[in-house]
Amino acid sequence: MAGAQRQDPGEILIVTGMSGAGRSTAANALEDLDWYVVDNLPPQMLRPLLDLSEMAGDTLPRIAVVVDVRGRDLFSELPEAVQALRGRSRLRVLFLDAADHVLVRRFEAVRRPHPLQDEGTILDGIHRERARLAVVREDADLIVDTSQFNVHQLANRIVELFSDESSARHTLTVVSFGFKYGLPPDADLVADMRFLPNPFWNDDLRSLTGEDPRVRDFVLSQEGAADFLEAYTRALVPVLEGYQRENKRHSVVAVGCTGGKHRSVAMTIQLAERLAAVPGVAVRVKHRDLGRE
Incomplete structure (x- = not known):
């Protein structure tokens, strides 16, 4: 019925x-998360x-559609279908990826052939x-790289990305990491904190993390920290504003140091607090390597 139509198009992922x-x-x-899911469409x-x-009106506010190569030709x-619909709806595309050797191992584990094999x-x-x-x-x-995820970690990542978005037009994740463990594969932007003195070499701070006020104060007091x-x-404010204009709903800013324990953690928290003031942006903080030896 025409009267049941929603003035606002629903969201399709x-x-x-x-x-x-x-x-x-x-x-x-x-x-x-209460999305209506359609598989292999x-x-x-x-x-x-x-x-x-x-x-359908409000009975189908959010629809997730799984589309993949099982559809063959x-x-x-x-x-072409995505481009035709982008101007008509709140449509986004989530692309799940993984390294080739990881995909091979997963197919071998379930003893199934690849659909294009x-x-x-x-x-x-x-x-x-x-x-x-x-x-x-x-x-x-x-784009979410699942190479390092098990099924539970991937499910948690999906929940992080698609729950409780409220009225925010863009969700920003600021993640700390250690360069010695590799770059976050889903990072849109990367900042390097190794230009600052490492608290690891301070006996009073070595066992602490960047979440501790003593480490925070040490890091922020270093030459160049406040300027950075x-x-x-x-620099990030116009980027986040542009993402909203381009309807890019998620981004990841990665902040790294050697081990992901001191400098990157302290600076991630400070950066997230400042970027939370950008209108239309919901900011989340994640410490990827905190607690690793």
């Missing part, structure tokens, strides 16, 4: 990405699904899928 990267886990987590059905969402029409190896299928998904990945609103915070915050 397309979940896609590499086979074995965790689409089923992500779909289950979204379903637990051909791209040609996205427009009818949007029509149904609009007619139909999948090639996904980029044909007569070749699992790795052959992965390479074919990467080539087919290159355009989709490039246009994705959010002021300048980096000022």
Whole structure:
């Protein structure tokens, strides 16, 4: 009925990405967050699904659609379908990825062939899928690398990204990390705190973390620390405003030091406090390597 139509289009999330990267886990987590989940939908059905969402009113406010290469030749029409719908709805694309060797190990663990493997190896299928998904990945609103995640960690990541967004137009995660453990694969921007003296070499601070006021005060008192915070915050404000204009709903700013325990943690907290003042932005803090030896 026309009277049941919503003035505001509902939200549609397309979940896609590499086979074995965790689409089923992500779909289950979204379903637990009260998203209406449709699995293995051909791209040609996205427009009818949007029509149904609009007619359903508030009964279908958030729909997640899993679209992947199981659709074979139909999948090639996904980029065109997404572009056609972007101006009509609150539509986002979540792309799940993982390193090739991780995907091979996951397929071997479940003893299933890759959907594009044909007569070749699992790795052959992965390479074919990467080539087919290159355009989709490039246009994705959010890319999550699941290489280091188990199913529970991936589910938690989905909950972090898609729950309690309230009225914020953009969700920013500021994450501290240690360079010796590798860069966060989902980082949009990376800042290096190794230009500051390391509290690790201070006997009174070594056993503490950047969450402790004593470490915080030590880090912030160093030459260049306050200037960095002021300048980096000022530089990020127009970036976050631009993300909102471009309807990019999530981003990750990574702040690193050697081990991810002192400098990066202290500066992450300070940076997050300042960026929380940007209108339309919800800020989350994550310390990836805190507690690692």
